[in-house]
Amino acid sequence: xxxxxxxxxxxxxxxxxxxxxxxxxxxxxxxxxxxxxxxxxxxxxxxxxxxxxxxxxxxxxxxxxxxxxxxxxxxxxxxxxxxxxxxxxxxxxxxxxxxxxxxxxxxxxxxxxxxxxxxxxxxxxxxxxxxxxxxxxxxxxxxxxxxxxxxxxxxxxxxxxxxxxxxxxxxxxxxxxxxxxxxxxxxxxxxxxxxxxxxxxxxxxxxxxxxxxxxxxxxxxxxxxxxxxxxxxxxxxxxxxxxxxxxxxxxxxxxxxxxxxxxxxxxxxxxxxxxxxxxxxxxxxxxxxxxxxxxxxxxxxxxxxxxxxxxxxxxxxxxxxxx
Amino acid sequence: xxxxxxxxxxxxxxxxxxxxxxxxxxxxxxxxxxxxxxxxxxxxxxxxxxxxxxxxxxxxxxxxxxxxxxxxxxxxxxxxxxxxxxxxxxxxxxxxxxxxxxxxxxxxxxxxxxxxxxxxxxxxxxxxxxxxxxxxxxxxxxxxxxxxxxxxxxxxxxxxxxxxxxxxxxxxxxxxxxxxxxxxxxxxxxxxxxxxxxxxxxxxxxxxxxxxxxxxxxxxxxxxxxxxxxxxxxxxxxxxxxxxxxxxxxxxxxxxxxxxxxxxxxxxxxxxxxxxxxxxxxxxxxxxxxxxxxxxxxxxxxxxxxxxxxxxxxxxxxxxxxxxxxxxxxxxxxxxxxxxxxxxxxxxxxxxxxxxxxxxxxxxxxxxxxxxxxxxxxxxxxxxxxxxxxxxxxxxxxxxxxxxxxxxxxxxxxxxxxxxxxxxxxxx
Amino acid sequence: xxxxxxxxxxxxxxxxxxxxxxxxxxxxxxxxxxxxxxxxxxxxxxxxxxxxxxxxxxxxxxxxxxxxxxxxxxxxxxxxxxxxxxxxxxxxxxxxxxxxxxxxxxxxxxxxxxxxxxxxxxxxxxxxxxxxxxxxxxxxxxxxxxxxxxxxxxxxxxxxxxxxxxxxxxxxxxxxxxxxxxxxxxxxxxxxxxxxxxxxxxxxxxxxx
Numbered sequence: 001x002x003x004x005x006x007x008x009x010x011x012x013x014x015x016x017x018x019x020x021x022x023x024x025x026x027x028x029x030x031x032x033x034x035x036x037x038x039x040x041x042x043x044x045x046x047x048x049x050x051x052x053x054x055x056x057x058x059x060x061x062x063x064x065x066x067x068x069x070x071x072x073x074x075x076x077x078x079x080x081x082x083x084x085x086x087x088x089x090x091x092x093x094x095x096x097x098x099x100x101x102x103x104x105x106x107x108x109x110x111x112x113x114x115x116x117x118x119x120x121x122x123x124x125x126x127x128x129x130x131x132x133x134x135x136x137x138x139x140x141x142x143x144x145x146x147x148x149x150x151x152x153x154x155x156x157x158x159x160x161x162x163x164x165x166x167x168x169x170x171x172x173x174x175x176x177x178x179x180x181x182x183x184x185x186x187x188x189x190x191x192x193x194x195x196x197x198x199x200x201x202x203x204x205x206x207x208x209x210x211x212x213x214x215x216x217x218x219x220x221x222x223x224x225x226x227x228x229x230x231x232x233x234x235x236x237x238x239x240x241x242x243x244x245x246x247x248x249x250x251x252x253x254x255x256x257x258x259x260x261x262x263x264x265x266x267x268x269x270x271x272x273x274x275x276x277x278x279x280x281x282x283x284x285x286x287x288x289x290x291x292x293x294x295x296x297x298x299x300x301x302x303x304x305x306x307x308x309x310x311x312x313x314x315x316x317x318x319x320x321x322x323x
Numbered sequence: 324x325x326x327x328x329x330x331x332x333x334x335x336x337x338x339x340x341x342x343x344x345x346x347x348x349x350x351x352x353x354x355x356x357x358x359x360x361x362x363x364x365x366x367x368x369x370x371x372x373x374x375x376x377x378x379x380x381x382x383x384x385x386x387x388x389x390x391x392x393x394x395x396x397x398x399x400x401x402x403x404x405x406x407x408x409x410x411x412x413x414x415x416x417x418x419x420x421x422x423x424x425x426x427x428x429x430x431x432x433x434x435x436x437x438x439x440x441x442x443x444x445x446x447x448x449x450x451x452x453x454x455x456x457x458x459x460x461x462x463x464x465x466x467x468x469x470x471x472x473x474x475x476x477x478x479x480x481x482x483x484x485x486x487x488x489x490x491x492x493x494x495x496x497x498x499x500x501x502x503x504x505x506x507x508x509x510x511x512x513x514x515x516x517x518x519x520x521x522x523x524x525x526x527x528x529x530x531x532x533x534x535x536x537x538x539x540x541x542x543x544x545x546x547x548x549x550x551x552x553x554x555x556x557x558x559x560x561x562x563x564x565x566x567x568x569x570x571x572x573x574x575x576x577x578x579x580x581x582x583x584x585x586x587x588x589x590x591x592x593x594x595x596x597x598x599x600x601x602x603x604x605x606x607x608x609x610x611x612x613x614x615x616x617x618x619x620x621x622x623x624x625x626x627x628x629x630x631x632x633x634x635x636x637x638x639x640x641x642x643x644x645x646x647x648x649x650x651x652x653x654x655x656x657x658x659x660x661x662x663x664x665x666x667x668x669x670x671x672x673x674x675x676x677x678x679x680x681x682x683x684x685x686x687x688x689x690x691x692x693x694x695x696x697x698x699x700x701x702x703x704x705x706x707x708x709x710x711x712x713x714x715x716x717x718x719x720x721x722x723x724x725x726x727x728x729x730x731x732x733x734x735x736x737x738x739x740x741x742x743x744x745x746x747x748x749x750x751x
Numbered sequence: 752x753x754x755x756x757x758x759x760x761x762x763x764x765x766x767x768x769x770x771x772x773x774x775x776x777x778x779x780x781x782x783x784x785x786x787x788x789x790x791x792x793x794x795x796x797x798x799x800x801x802x803x804x805x806x807x808x809x810x811x812x813x814x815x816x817x818x819x820x821x822x823x824x825x826x827x828x829x830x831x832x833x834x835x836x837x838x839x840x841x842x843x844x845x846x847x848x849x850x851x852x853x854x855x856x857x858x859x860x861x862x863x864x865x866x867x868x869x870x871x872x873x874x875x876x877x878x879x880x881x882x883x884x885x886x887x888x889x890x891x892x893x894x895x896x897x898x899x900x901x902x903x904x905x906x907x908x909x910x911x912x913x914x915x916x917x918x919x920x921x922x923x924x925x926x927x928x929x930x931x932x933x934x935x936x937x938x939x940x941x942x943x944x945x946x947x948x949x950x951x952x953x954x955x956x957x958x959x960x
Contacts (some may be wrong), residue, residue, distance in 0.1 A: 045420045048374045048381065051385040064462075114909075115907065120941075121944050123946070125946050138951075139947060140948065156619055158696070160948075166942055185542065188477050189480065190360035201590065211457050211463065212459045212467055212468065213453075213457055213480065214458070218398060218691070220543060227395060229388045230388075269915045270914070270920065276911070276912070281910040281911040297908065310542070310544070322899070392951075394952060
């Protein structure tokens, strides 16, 4: 459609008095003015969104085009891991290795916490922060410890910001992290299948597939999910170089993350970092499918409960008290 | 049947420059961007606001969502609040569609396209609000079935993507087709639009129902986990939508000199009379259930209405909303709204703002407070969030302005076919 | 502290295992009797790694308060004094003691020094039946009163550990009772939390409710 067509079609001009003088012009010129205005508008828009030009530095084309984890062939994965390793090398100057241990066939993980033992000292939170290359600026961690008054299980009476010597006589302490539900609401709601449950019961996130809508964070009844509100900052000398693709590699900005039972450790048979760090020995970890495992001994011999059982999430995470 | 005028060669005439739908749209757009000082001033201000919003969003994408005041405790805020509300406004337009097409209300038929255009602008805003809420907007392609991984039918968000985009396409088609036929001076072929209209009626209900399901399906958030959420959404949508349309009528009259018939106005007021009462009834049911029962599940409601453990940021907001709801309902029920246009506008504005608070900050934020571990972290939108939201509102209003001007252009060049309505003055 | 690796005996299942540790006698090699250390993990015995328990080196040494020419503290073995001084059965509390131990906090139920220490032989401990038990095998001594804790310990539900949950893939190292509990005042000590997530907009720390 050309300006001439416009001129042909243009109906009786509006009364001059109601137009800007500059616009009280033949149609061709008005079209030119409009084009100029549009060009100005576009230029202003380009200027307005100029902060976006920093993105190509942060997001490589390969990353942008990367397929979902489950679509990647072994060759693709090796390429991706190599890319991530070199990116970390460039960004932080640290040699890291990215592994991707598969679930151990026949294993289903369970975790239990002895609430009679836990004294709320928070060593587990700290260990998680260091092991999992968490954002240091906000002391991020997958675990939150609630201090609750004895005589109630109502979380509303609890608080996480206590800052006194522990344990207090009239309090007990309840660490909460991802419960690795068998019926995980977070997995159900994810619109792009960026989070899913693996064979061994661990719910993982593909940080390179997540679009950052935070629906899973709204869906989780245990406050177990965390969002990377900004680029995580970790001093180079504090980076844990033993990284898993689906677990503790440094997460990209704008994506979700969560506890993954330290799968880069546990799938190699090792204990999770929070368990090793617990000075009170309140944590029990093991294979639910092994009738002789520590975790099954706890389930058989202690009176165990799970959090918010009425929601039907079927956690693999248990709590018990020494009677 | 054609009522071609002298300067309007019909389509059969080869001299006619507009021989295709795209050309018609282009011409229409050209006409719609002609206007007076007021129009250009209006568009300039909106453009400026939109650019500020675009800039704020770019900063947010580059630096991360840390520039918002959302946290892991309150992980959705102003964006999703606006999104939820705008879905309601989009669905509210259906309150004109039903009488126009189902009950063959002739006068409503002439202005029904306003409701449909409002739906287009509102859905556009919804999509933008979702986009700006994403942590990684460049990965939106992961949502596209075929090349991405679309978790349908499990995730309610995928349903929302489908119904919102579907509703947008439906309304674009209906509006475009009707305008084009009007322009050509032909009677619209019913086969080309009536099925779409009927689908769009169900679809309008579905967009808000699905959006409600997005929240009420979450067992971990007792404040949202109520079966009443979808009906409440619909009731408030059918207040806010028609209220906005009534304000639009007045704006169109003042700015463009196009007088809207009283019939549709009366009908919309009568609709609001019912829906506002139904909405109030549901609010009362919710409040009673929460406060009479008590217990941990009602903590969010207590926080919202009364404050909790000394935190009460939302209390003034929600009581303002309640006051607006009650006042506007009272006004709508009185005969004053028919007599004085100022009263009508005031009632509409109050109903609209009341619904915005109630369906926005009053619904989304308390869902997160207290958190699922019963921690209280309050939320106030950051300047960035206000800028981005204002920018999206500006884009929505610009879209709506242009669409309405297209409608006015077509109707002033070729008066309505269905009945004698005086050709309006020149568009402003 | 040293670590002594002890291969687990798979034949002893926890159910049949006797919980009365006093029945077990320490063997000459200084290894713990198998039942005490049997863990609940059952794997293919052929590929099982060891669960080892950190052990004390031997009888503790007490500071004399003196310093040698290098400025190091002079430590003395218990037997240095206790071979020459007869025990006073009246002493129940640390403050009743003349030297060395007056600073010691003693808070362990209603037992007294000689419940666990020999009257003469201070280089070893004694069980309730009077039989001698090496310092390295202190867990036997604890277990005779703290049966439920010991049972939980044997199943990994009490006491810290590091290493592998899957003994088919690697070894596990467990703490000894006295790694975490002072035998003279076994109540787990108070701690000061050092790590707190710094959420924006979260209330400052609260100590009340």
